[in-house]
Amino acid sequence: MNKKILMLLVILTVSVCVIVGCSKGASQEEFETSENIMQSEVMEDEQISSESDEDVVDEGTSELIGKVEEIKDFMFIVTDDDNVSYAFTFEEKPEGLDKITVGDRVLVTYTGTISEVDPFMGKIMKIELFSNSSESLGENSSDENQSGDLRTEGITDPYVNSEVTFSNLTSEEEQSELRKDLEKAGIKESYIKDYIDYVNIYNEIAPKSVLNGWNTLDKVNYDPYEINDVWVQKYPDFVGVCCRMAVFTLLRDDILVNNTDFPKTSMDSLAFDNYSFEMMPTKYMTDENLKAFENFYAPIPTSVSTDKEVQKKVLEQALKERGIQFKNSDLKFIGLVEHNTVDESNPFLFIGHAGVIYEKNGSVYLLEKLAFQEPYQWIEFPSEEEIIKYFESKYNLDTTGKMAEPIYMINDKLF
16 A cells, blocks of 8 residues: 555645645644544653664654655655554655665654644654664554544544534535536636546545535544545545645636745645645646645745734735735635744744635535545535634644644635
């Protein structure tokens, strides 16, 4: 089984892809599936045995033990003992990687958070060969992981409102109604077809993860393990579509970036997005579209200030510097902008989750792709305010106290 699908970010994010995630954003960007994470917390002064010596792992770091499945010039993939795969992306080759080959059993020491779904947003401290003699550590990790096994628990939605219903777009009738709504909002027929084609790809591959008809959100129960198992059989290289990709599929003509000469930081948070576009079974984005996508979603350098108003000003300035324009007032962009301080020397803002919204018959509809390997959802809300509450309950996952509260965008309006 090719483990690239792991990213399935379930599925990034994202990023903060946040991220990304589509987002359970990695790092603090674990958008929706931080529950998936199989990691052992490393306590201060805990000693880790290796083949040649002993190292003390600093407080605030975590570790993952597993088998290396793939190594690229910007990432490597490790599968743990529970057969869960995680991708670690980097700009500079981490310590020890030059001594590692595919198939090696390794110990990865890192900061931040890993996720099956969203891009890795932390820092790799080192990777080293792992000795199987450190059996006690492996046993402890296994016991902790079993308690959070999503094969039995699934991913449920924390937002509950009996007035809010959703569709996974499994029927021709639902898709036909959505097509009419999008056409009325001025979206090109070919763009709508591109979007629906990938809705059908997802629903056909993972039919047990979606529901027929309209349902309340308390019925949500997505199993990322099951989805991953069936997905890789069909697409061993294509990791799926995330929230950001789905949005740009529809709004690629309606989100303009008029200035590409703006302050930039690491693009790691978009690594899975770009890889997924590259591996799509049917490609529809032009080179110009892809460049606009990258420029629009590029992380924004900022400070470590946890003051939301400070970060809003940074975001406002970035939108001006990039010359970003939202042309469509009928089908609006909606995004959650996360503050990532995993690497305090390189803090940034990132659109960790995104969707599109429009009004019809007194309701506001949200169209979103939850994460790389989680379903599409078409949700009817009574108001935009309720959509913000939904985002707040689902994606505001910071427990560190070191990040500002998320900022919400509806086109160029910030909340």
